Amino acid sequence: MRISGITYESLCKACKKGNIKWTLHALNRIRERKIPATSVVGTILNGEVLTHYHDDKPFPSWLIFNFDEKHPLHVVASTDDEKAYIITAYEPTLDEWEHDFKTRKEQI
Numbered sequence: 001m002r003i004s005g006i007t008y009e010s011l012c013k014a015c016k017k018g019n020i021k022w023t024l025h026a027l028n029r030i031r032e033r034k035i036p037a038t039s040v041v042g043t044i045l046n047g048e049v050l051t052h053y054h055d056d057k058p059f060p061s062w063l064i065f066n067f068d069e070k071h072p073l074h075v076v077a078s079t080d081d082e083k084a085y086i087i088t089a090y091e092p093t094l095d096e097w098e099h100d101f102k103t104r105k106e107q108i
Contacts, residue, residue: 014084026086039068040089043075072101
């Protein structure tokens with residue numbers, strides 16, 4: 001099921017307004033990984049969408065990529081058209097990603 005009207009622009013708009021909800025998982029991961037919250041939001045606002053998960057529930061989500069201070073960063077976030085929901089954030093590794101950090105390696 002697709003929820004109409006929810007777009008990546010809606011996600012960015014919610015972030016710009018500061019309407020952000022952090023999942024407990026996301027908060028734990030950014031603390032563990034020492035990723036600044038500003039880097040997560042910056043990735044959403046300035047990054048490149050790698051994947052749009054149209055059918056995620058309860059709302060569609062996006063995998064977004066950006067370089068933060070010379071480090072690659074992936075953020076998964078969604079929106080209900082009013083609030084941004086940060087699901088997780090991590091530094092992609094070359095074990096799973098090609099050198100561009102945008103292309104997932106094929107599983108053998």
